Amino acid sequence: MAIIKKTIKTIKIDADKCNGCRTCEVVCSAVHASPKYSSVNPADSRIHVITHRLNDIWLPVFAGEYTPAECNGRDQYIIDGKEYDECSFCRATCPSRNMFKEPGTGLPLKCDMCEEEDRPLCVEWCLNDVLIYEEREEEVDQEIEPDELAAGLDSLIDKFGREKTETTFARLLQNR
Numbered sequence: 001m002a003i004i005k006k007t008i009k010t011i012k013i014d015a016d017k018c019n020g021c022r023t024c025e026v027v028c029s030a031v032h033a034s035p036k037y038s039s040v041n042p043a044d045s046r047i048h049v050i051t052h053r054l055n056d057i058w059l060p061v062f063a064g065e066y067t068p069a070e071c072n073g074r075d076q077y078i079i080d081g082k083e084y085d086e087c088s089f090c091r092a093t094c095p096s097r098n099m100f101k102e103p104g105t106g107l108p109l110k111c112d113m114c115e116e117e118d119r120p121l122c123v124e125w126c127l128n129d130v131l132i133y134e135e136r137e138e139e140v141d142q143e144i145e146p147d148e149l150a151a152g153l154d155s156l157i158d159k160f161g162r163e164k165t166e167t168t169f170a171r172l173l174q175n176r
């Protein structure tokens, strides 16, 4: 397999600084609205802040890959005296929870690092410096990563079956 140079983009999370203001969710949903900035709905956001107010827990999590399978992870973690369940740290769009699913369609959402902007906007707007953007070059095996459309199609096939999905798409394309 060919080795290529790839820019790896990451956002580090300094969770201790997060105050749960949820500005990151607001700005993410606004920049991904269609048309851009036409609406704000944190349920549409690709970052979600897990909150347990009584336990003083505010944990930003970015939407990652879609997975059709429920995992077995049910561990509890105590970090700095605060108790977290394993799902809190998970970035997957999965059948166990409603996080990172487009309201209405249920299609998976994934953080795209604000690819149409100069910088990730959640980083730009987090005034507490919780989110730290970093870029680095890495040599990696060339691979074709599943894009957002492919992940959406996968989730439709899992939900409705291949035959129904194909028939519906064929009918829709015929009418265009």
Ligand code: SF4
Binding pocket: 017, 018, 019, 020, 021, 022, 023, 024, 025, 049, 058, 060, 125, 126, 127, 128, 129, 130, 131
């Ligand atoms: S904008 Fe920053 S401080 Fe506010 S919830 Fe998001 S990560 Fe936390």
Ligand code: SF4
Binding pocket: 027, 028, 045, 046, 047, 062, 063, 110, 111, 112, 113, 114, 120, 121, 122, 123
């Ligand atoms: S980097 Fe962009 S797409 Fe990803 S969570 Fe932040 S605002 Fe949303």
